[in-house]
Amino acid sequence: MKKPSSRTLAFAAIGLVFLAAFGWIMATQGPLAPVKVTVAQAAEAKLERTLFGIGTVEARRSHAIGPTLAGRVARVLVDQGDTVTAGQLLAEMDPVDLDARQAASSATASRAEQLVASARATLAETDSRARLAQNSAERYADLRRKNFVSQEAADAKAHEAAAARAAQDAATAALAAAGDEARRTRSDLSGLGKSREHLRLVSPVDGIVAARLAEPGSTVVAGQAVVQVIDPATLWLRLRVDQGRSSGLAVGLPAEIALRSRPGKKLKGRVERVDLVGDAVTEERIANVVFETPPAGLAIGELAEVTLRLPPIEKALAIPAAALARQGVQEGVWRPHEGRARFAPVVAGAASSDGLIEIRQGLAAGDAVVVYSGRALAADARIKVVEALTKP
Amino acid sequence: MINLAGRDILHGWGKFLFTGVGLGLLIGATLTMAGVFRGMVDDGQVLIDNSGADLWVVQQGTLGPYAEPSSIRDDVWRGISGMPGVAETGNAAYLTIQMAHAGRETRVMIVGIEVDRPNRPGAPPYLAAGRPILQGHYEAIADEKTGLKLGERVRIRRHDYTVVGLARRMVSSSGDPMIFVPLKDAQEIQFLRDNDALVNERARTAANPAFNRPGVPGLLEAAQGAATQSRNVNTVLVRLTPGADPEAVASEIRRWKRLTAYTRAQMEDILIAKLIATSAKQIGMFLVILAIVTAAIVAFIIYTMTLAKVREIAVLKLIGARNRIIAGMILQQALGLGFIGFLVGRVSAGLWGPAFPKYVLLLPADAIAGFVIVMAICALASLFAIRAALAIDPAEAIGG
Numbered sequence: 001m002k003k004p005s006s007r008t009l010a011f012a013a014i015g016l017v018f019l020a021a022f023g024w025i026m027a028t029q030g031p032l033a034p035v036k037v038t039v040a041q042a043a044e045a046k047l048e049r050t051l052f053g054i055g056t057v058e059a060r061r062s063h064a065i066g067p068t069l070a071g072r073v074a075r076v077l078v079d080q081g082d083t084v085t086a087g088q089l090l091a092e093m094d095p096v097d098l099d100a101r102q103a104a105s106s107a108t109a110s111r112a113e114q115l116v117a118s119a120r121a122t123l124a125e126t127d128s129r130a131r132l133a134q135n136s137a138e139r140y141a142d143l144r145r146k147n148f149v150s151q152e153a154a155d156a157k158a159h160e161a162a163a164a165r166a167a168q169d170a171a172t173a174a175l176a177a178a179g180d181e182a183r184r185t186r187s188d189l190s191g192l193g194k195s196r197e198h199l200r201l202v203s204p205v206d207g208i209v210a211a212r213l214a215e216p217g218s219t220v221v222a223g224q225a226v227v228q229v230i231d232p233a234t235l236w237l238r239l240r241v242d243q244g245r246s247s248g249l250a251v252g253l254p255a256e257i258a259l260r261s262r263p264g265k266k267l268k269g270r271v272e273r274v275d276l277v278g279d280a281v282t283e284e285r286i287a288n289v290v291f292e293t294p295p296a297g298l299a300i301g302e303l304a305e306v307t308l309r310l311p312p313i314e315k316a317l318a319i320p321a322a323a324l325a326r327q328g329v330q331e332g333v334w335r336p337h338e339g340r341a342r343f344a345p346v347v348a349g350a351a352s353s354d355g356l357i358e359i360r361q362g363l364a365a366g367d368a369v370v371v372y373s374g375r376a377l378a379a380d381a382r383i384k385v386v387e388a389l390t391k392p
Numbered sequence: 393m394i395n396l397a398g399r400d401i402l403h404g405w406g407k408f409l410f411t412g413v414g415l416g417l418l419i420g421a422t423l424t425m426a427g428v429f430r431g432m433v434d435d436g437q438v439l440i441d442n443s444g445a446d447l448w449v450v451q452q453g454t455l456g457p458y459a460e461p462s463s464i465r466d467d468v469w470r471g472i473s474g475m476p477g478v479a480e481t482g483n484a485a486y487l488t489i490q491m492a493h494a495g496r497e498t499r500v501m502i503v504g505i506e507v508d509r510p511n512r513p514g515a516p517p518y519l520a521a522g523r524p525i526l527q528g529h530y531e532a533i534a535d536e537k538t539g540l541k542l543g544e545r546v547r548i549r550r551h552d553y554t555v556v557g558l559a560r561r562m563v564s565s566s567g568d569p570m571i572f573v574p575l576k577d578a579q580e581i582q583f584l585r586d587n588d589a590l591v592n593e594r595a596r597t598a599a600n601p602a603f604n605r606p607g608v609p610g611l612l613e614a615a616q617g618a619a620t621q622s623r624n625v626n627t628v629l630v631r632l633t634p635g636a637d638p639e640a641v642a643s644e645i646r647r648w649k650r651l652t653a654y655t656r657a658q659m660e661d662i663l664i665a666k667l668i669a670t671s672a673k674q675i676g677m678f679l680v681i682l683a684i685v686t687a688a689i690v691a692f693i694i695y696t697m698t699l700a701k702v703r704e705i706a707v708l709k710l711i712g713a714r715n716r717i718i719a720g721m722i723l724q725q726a727l728g729l730g731f732i733g734f735l736v737g738r739v740s741a742g743l744w745g746p747a748f749p750k751y752v753l754l755l756p757a758d759a760i761a762g763f764v765i766v767m768a769i770c771a772l773a774s775l776f777a778i779r780a781a782l783a784i785d786p787a788e789a790i791g792g
Contacts, residue, residue, distance in 0.1 A: 011405070022735050025742040052527035224609045230545065242528040242576075244508020263552075281467070281623070282576075321526065322519040322557065326444065326511045329479045329631055348510070355523030355556075357510065373518045373562055376441065389520040390558055392534065392726055 016307045034382035036374040038391060039336055042363045045318040049310040051249060055257075055289060057302045062210065064225035065201050067093045070218050073226060074199075080212050084203045090227045091214075093199040100193075101194045109185035112178065119178040122212035123171035164238035203323065207231040210300065235298055236272060237289040237308050246285040248310045249274055255289045260303040268292040271308065307353075316349070317363065318356040323371045324348055327379075332362065334370035334377050336385060341370060349371035400701070401725060412729050413602040416736020418689065422682040423741040424748075426758050431751035434550060436565045436663035440656060443484070445513050445629035446638055448654045449725060456652075456660075457486050457627035458565050459667045463519035464651065466579070466625045475644055477636030482506045482513035483625040485578040488568055492537060493546060500538055500571050501564040502548065504578020504625070507531075513629035522557030528574055531536045533557035536568035548573070549581045565663050575625070583624060593619055638653055664692055683765070690733075691773030694726045698777035705781050706789035719778045723771060734763050 027033055074094040078084060137157040144154035211228040214220050237257065241249055255269040268291070275286040289306055291298075323333050325343070332345040346362030363369070370377065372389050400410045402607040418784055439458060448457065449464070449472060456462025485504035490497050505514040507525040515524065516533055522542050525531045530555040534540040544555045552575060562570040573581070586594070594616050595602050605617040630653075632638060642653035653660065698705070705718060745752040 008402070011402075018735060018739075022739055025739055052529060054529055057457060057754065191446070219606075221609060242508060244506070245528055307527075318427070321510055321523050324524070325508045325517065328634055351510070351526050353526065355526065372520050374520065376518055388544075 006353055031116045034339075035225050035341070035377060036386045037334075037336070037371045037377075037383045038388060039342070039368045039385050040320055040323065042317055042319045042365055042367045042369060044365060045352075045356055046317055047316050047318060047350060047358060048354060049248070049312060049350055049357055050247060050353040051241055051253075051308040051310060053239045053241035053284075053287070053306050053308070054313040055239035055304045055306050056300055057235060057259075057300050057304065058238045059230035059232075059300060060234035060236050060288070061205070061209065061231050063204055063207070063229045065227050065229060066091060066220060066223060066225040067201065068198060068222055070219070070221045071199070073097070073214050073216050076212060076214070076226065078209045078212070078227060080209050082209045083207075084209060084229060085206050086383050088203045088230070090203050090209070091201040095196060095199055098192065098196055098199070098331070101294065102189070102196060105185065105189045105192050108180070109189050112185045114180035116175065116178040117308070119171065119175040123168070126168040126171040130161070130164035130168040133161040137161035138324055139250060140269050169390040179311040181193060184388045201226055203206045203229050205231055207230065230300070233294075235294055235300070236291070237269070237306060238303055239271075239287045240282070240284040241287065241308075243278065243285055245285045249285060249287055249308070249328055253308045253310065255308070256307045257289065257291065258307075259295070259298075260305075261299075262295075263305075267295060269306075313350060313352075313358065317360075317365055318352070318358050319363065319369050320371045321351050321355050321357040323369045323378070324357055325370075334373070336368055336383055339382060339384075341379070341381045341383050343379055398724075400721065401728065408725075408729070411429065411697075411702050411733030413736050414515045414640045415686070415690060415693070415733035417740060418682075418686050419733045419737030419762070420681065420740035421654075421737075422686060423737050423754065423759070423762055424745060424752060425675060425682060426762070427741060427745055427754045428462070428748070428750070429672060429679070429753040430753040430758065431673060431748075431757055432567070432668050432675075433664055435563050435751060436668065438561055438563065438658070439470045439565050440659055440663060442513070442562055443514050443629055444484075444517055444631070446632040446656060447630035447642055447645070448659055449628040449630060450626070450652050450654070451651070452650055452652050454652060455666070457484070459662050462626050463624045464626070464628065466575075466623050471649060472630060472645060475641065477631055477632050477641040477644075479633040479636075480513060480631040482629045482631075483575055484514040484627050484629050485575060485625045485628070486564075486583055487582045488564060488566075489548070489581070491538070491546070491548060491571075493703070498538055499568045500535075501621065502578055502581055503570050503572045504575040504582075505572055507574045510607055513631055514572075516557075516559040516562050516570075518559075519562040520558045523557070524557060525572065525574060526556075529577055531556045531574065533559055533570070533572040535559050535562045537563070537569035538571060540571075546571075549586075550584070551577065551580075553577070557740075561751070563751065565667055579623075579625065584589060609635045614789055683769070686766075687769040687773060689778055690726070690730065690770050693729065693781065694722065694770070694774050694777045697725065698722055698781050700790050702720055702784055705784050706786050709784065709786040710789045714736065715782055718781050722777050722781055723774045726770040726777070727767060727776035731764045734766045737766075738762075 010130065051208070067359070072093045072094040076091040078090050084090060099302055137160065140154045140157040143149045205273060207229045207320060208231075209227055210230045213228060214226045220226060249271070251271050251274055253271045255271060257267040257269050258265065269289045270292070271287050272290040274286040275288075278285040296369050319333065324346075325332060327343050331348060332343050333343045335344050336342075344362055346358040349360045351356030351357045370383065374389055377383070401633040450456035450462035453462050454460045454462040466483050469483055472478060473481040483504075483506055485502075488504045489500060489502055491500045494655070495606075499679070503514060505525075507515075507528060510524045511517070519533070520536060521770070525533060530551055532546065532555050533558075534555050536558055540546055540555045540558075542555055542558060545552045546551075546555060548571070559570070562572075564570060597616050598612055598620065602611045630641070632641060638655040642655050645651055645653040708718060715716050738754075741754055745754060
């Protein structure tokens with residue numbers, strides 16, 4: 001057989017290169033290629049833990065001031081944003097006939113006083129009359145014993161004395177009744193005064209008017225607020241933390257607060273109160289966070305992102321949280337073993353804010369685990385360890 | 393013995409090679425089309441796999457959550473997680489939106505998942521970079537195809553989200569890349585309307601005398617407050633304990649919870665057989681036409697190649713070559729052409745496949761089937777040429 005020509009050799013070479021390229025494409029792309037992964041070692045680390053929640057700015061003490069009886073608003077003396085002091089008149093309800101009733105009641109009271117005076121005078125008169133009748137009766141009785149007067153005349157005088165004593169008792173009772181009547185009318189009058197006072201809506205605290213809810217002329221029912229007063233020094237956040245991530249929520253935790261109006265600025269605060277009753281519908285726990293120094297221009301209802309700093313776990317075996325995988329219901333990690341992936345069950349603990357997760361069981365320090373992978377891994381899948389899967 | 397086909401190819405190698413490459417590009421287009429179809433199926437498949445669920449519990453009578461809208465209350469899971477065979481449940485919300493990012497609009501699927509523990513149902517099972525979502529709000533894991541980078545902040549509806557992780561091949565059944573966010577945020581994205589709509593809705597409620605009655609203070613506020621709550625999710629993803637029968641648990645849920653539950657097999661049927669049925673037929677039609685065109689072109693090329701060699705074949709016949717040798721030569725050439733075409737096609741499909749906006753999956757089984765079909769088409773096509781060659785009169789050799 002003759003020697004192959006150089007042209008044949010060149011064709012063979014091109015063919016080989018082409019076949020090699022074909023083989024390379026088949027081996028590096030598509031389902032036959034090994035899965036690219038990155039690995040990391042389990043290591044002891046300090047785990048900084050945080051809780052995160054959404055809060056709204058609220059006033060700790062908010063006073064809804066309104067009438068105790070239905071009525072019409074007569075005057076509203078303050079507007080939203082006004083500073084008020086304790087006892088300051090904020091609004092007044094229309095008294096309707098209360099003033100007239102007060103005048104009538106006052107007249108009744110003075111009349112009752114006069115009736116008392118009149119009863120006292122009557123009593124004085126009956127007293128005097130009784131004394132006179134008694135003296136006269138005693139004198140007649142004396143004369144009768146000496147037989148100067150007839151029995152009949154003496155009896156008549158005795159009767160007069162008894163009648164005068166009865167009249168005296170009647171006058172005493174009339175004076176007591178008049179005194180009672182006077183007290184009643186005085187109580188009436190003072191009661192009306194209190195009702196009148198109730199129509200004046202005064203601020204119970206020093207604060208700021210947060211809302212003016214009714215205008216003069218409008219009718220409000222009992223208990224409906226006319227003016228809302230808050231104490232601006234008590235503004236705090238009502239924080240909602242997901243139940244599933246609320247473990248460790250406690251009073252006194254330091255907080256970082258980012259208000260929606262100034263997201264870049266971190267304000268300092270701390271947890272002031274943790275509600276015992278959570279929200280069963282949204283599955284959240286509720287806590288209150290106070291500002292260390294409340295910023296100026298804080299608006300009620302403003303949204304805030306709150307990061308609570310939990311005490312760190314000083315030393316724990318940790319791996320990147322992205323390494324945690326699952327086979328069925330079993331939690332575990334993929335471990336590289338002679339170019340293939342192997343699943344190892346682990347028991348994971350707390351996660352840190354920078355993406356590490358504590359491993360309680362299943363790994364030792366220095367064990368390599370698969371962190372990122374280009375495809376879903378299966379048992380004994382071929383893997384190729386690379387530095388990173390994405391370009392930074 | 394001398395290889396007639398090889399000698400002939402070497403004689404006009406340039407023409408042969410270019411014909412092969414041209415044919416290869418055509419085969420490449422056909423293989424890509426098959427890859428597009430496989431990609432569509434795979435999109436549905438990874439959607440099912442990545443959700444990590446064994447059962448999908450959705451609104452009664454719907455094909456939710458992917459193929460039809462479904463809306464159930466977000467406390468339904470409580471009843472389901474107590475049923476025998478259920479290991480874990482997780483609420484999930486799915487919503488496809490148009491997201492403006494870096495000056496262009498991308499269609500993305502927002503997936504709301506529970507984030508109180510890593511690897512809850514619905515969460516991406518593996519990451520390409522970053523970390524899982526660890527805080528209850530405003531963190532996101534984005535698929536690489538969204539073009540988002542780690543640490544970037546992206547605005548979705550009312551809030552800014554920080555991208556803390558990157559995922560790969562996390563797509564919806566229509567191939568849109570996914571963005572995973574905490575469930576409560578996803579509920580807000582899905583159900584809480586924009587400010588203008590809220591204000592209008594409040595005005596509408598205020599104009600309704602049933603809700604704004606004199607003498608009942610607070611009723612209007614209560615009615616307006618109730619209107620902005622979002623207590624719905626699209627589905628409850630259920631993981632079963634090992635050994636539980638999915639169909640048995642699903643039928644219990646259907647019977648007692650008055651909800652529809654799908655097993656993995658049923659969900660595959662919905663996503664792959666029902667959802668992409670028309671598209672699959674469309675692509676199937678196109679594949680058939682491409683195959684016919686390829687066959688026709690191969691036949692045509694081989695036929696003309698043979699006809700160009702009329703004189704040479706006549707000489708062969710004149711010197712007493714048997715028909716088998718002539719037929720073998722033509723068949724070998726046709727198969728060689730097919731072989732070059734297949735290699736070029738597979739390589740070109742592999743090269744341009746990743747550039748497609750949607751996933752193109754080239755399966756080795758498809759490549760093998762493609763190879764067999766190409767060879768069969770070439771062999772069939774060469775029959776016409778062989779027939780023509782055998783009919784050539786040896787007298788042609790001497791210029792008749």
